[in-house]
Amino acid sequence: MTDRYAVFGQPIAHSQSPHIHATFGRQEGLALDYRAIEASPGEFLAALEAFAAEGGVGANITAPHKEAAFALCTTLTSRARRAGAVNTLLRKGDRWHGDTTDGIGLVRDLTDRHGLDLRGRRTLLIGAGGSARSVAPALLDAGILELVVVNRTPERADALIDAMGEPGRAITRYWEDIRELGDFELIINATSAGRDRAAEFKLPLSLVNSMTTAVDLNYGEAAIAFTAWARSAGCRNIVDGLGMLVEQAAESFLQWHAVRPQTEAVYTELRTQLAPLAGED
Structure with missing residues (x-):
């Protein structure tokens, strides 16, 4: 069996x-036999079991299944356990081992490809x-000064921060208070709001200073x-999630095949296809 x-x-049809x-x-x-499988939250577990029965040995997990994938894993890496979310699965016998490579992919894209020093940056997530959840631990490990999380459902933000285990450095604030948060050197959009073509972000300009890098994980x-x-x-800098996508994929590939591929050629190809992002350094 292959x-x-x-x-x-x-x-998932848009997935690269x-x-x-x-x-x-x-x-x-x-x-490689690598395919895209669309599954609703109610279908995800059955779809994954069917995939394993057909010879599935590794899987990437994207929205909205990262937390569900975490819950079904028998073993986890320490970074996945801290994040409470999984984007990479590896079949071990009849069980799944889980990891999250999004965070390391994001940090590698920002630091290696875009030349950004994340140390000391006040960060809004x-x-x-x-x-x-997937990127928060890696941002803290990369040396950001402070992580402020805002979410329309504050309970979820509180749960994320509790999992980080760094009170005082990683904090939550209410969405209604966003105008009172001051300015940030790093602002990251980890929502899917922009998938609606009519969506418009109405964030206060007071969040931005002369050093601000804005990152969309989409x-x-x-x-x-x-x-x-x-x-x-x-x-000052605007970065989308394409580089993170390529870098996290390389980390998954490394786990499955014990070799880390070169990423720049595929990143350049996809950037050309998807049109350059104005404002990206």
Whole structure:
């Protein structure tokens, strides 16, 4: 039976992951069976079990399943346990081992590709779902000064911060108080609000200072609304989630195949296809 790999999410038709992993496979001389599988939250577990029964040995997990994937894992990496969310699954016998590579992918994109020093940056994280949980630990480990999380459901933000275990450095604030938060050197959108083409981000300009980098964990059309706000606000750097996508995929590939592929060629190819992001350094 051929080893199979997949990405699970909803929606998933837009996913670039099959192309990315196929490109990585060609680099390393590996013929991969990697597909995109759409599943609603109610269908996810059954779809994953069917995938395993058909020879599935590794999977990427995207919205809205990252927390559900965490719950079904028998073993977890320490960073996945801290995040409470999983984006990479590896089959071990008849059980799943879980990891989150989003955070390390984001940090590698920002520091290595864009040349940003994250140390000492006051950081605003918008959202508290699986994507936010996945990147928060890595941001703290990268040396940011303070992590402030705002979410329309404050209980989820509180749960995220509690999991970080760094009171005083990682804190929550109410969405209604966003105008009173001061300014930040790093603002990250970890919500899916921009997937609505009519979406418009209405964030106060007071969040931005002369050093602010704005990052959307989405890419392509889903990043348009937030990055448009970032341009209008005069952010110094604007970065979407394409680089993080490629870098987290490379980390998943490393776990599955014991080799880390080169990422720059596939990033450049996808950036050309998806059109350059104005304001990106």
